[in-house]
Amino acid sequence: MTYLLIGGNSGIGLATAEFLQSQGHQIIAASRSGDRLTALGIPVQPFDAKAPQPLVLPETLDGLIYFPGTITLKPFHRLTAEDFLSDFQVNFLGAVHAIQQALPALKNAPAASIVLFSTIAVAQGMAFHASIAAAKAAVEGLTKSLAAELAPKIRVNAIAPSLTDTPLASMLLGNDAKKEAAAKRHPLQTVGDPAHVARLAAFLLSAESAFITGQILRPDGGLSSVRTF
Secondary structure (H helix, E strand, O other), X not given: OEEEEEOOOOHHHXXXXXXXXXXXXXXXXXXXXXXXXXXXXOOEEEOOOOOOOOOXXXXXXXXXXXXXXXOOOOOHHHOOHHHHHHHHHHHHHHHHHHHHHHHHHHHXXXXXXXXXXXXXXXXXXXXXXXXXXXXXXXXXXXXXXXXXXXXXXXXXXXXXXXXXXXXXXXXOOOOHHHHHHHHHOOOOOOOEOHHXXXXXXXXXXXXXXXXXXXXXXXXXOOOOOOOOO
């Protein structure tokens, strides 16, 4: 299979690239930076979610994953219009641009899959998350709309993780005390592992998930739905 990764040079994206490559799939990537992907032998072309460039794509793609994201955590009264716009551009409009460019190649596949990323903060209200939650809520709406529009040939799903131990989350998990405190907020008493989310992304790309579309999957340690008291 041939998969297009948008972003993916660190965290969940890099873990996904490594896992898909280990399964023998052909990976191409478009990313703002690509040194780690290039080190894996994956061809990388430039992609900036705030100023998307035309992508050079093969005639056929079996799947696309969009990884770029942000964590803008501020009290609502301190959020500016620029904060909201930046989050919307990176998380939502960047995905729109990538999907629109890849759509002809995805349609050429016998069956294809698109995987997007949301956040637990859409389903579970969290203080200081207004901007990123709003942007990711748009991603969830896009996921369901495209799943309806592109069925039956192209499936579209989203993954909405809780806090995961990635470079993007380093300000929240920068030391052992922060990691322990974050872990205790989850019923499973741990934060997310990029490798686990990567395997979920790979599953959604694969034929093993052929009966799944329009879904928001939540690898969140039970935080959005479980109480242990």
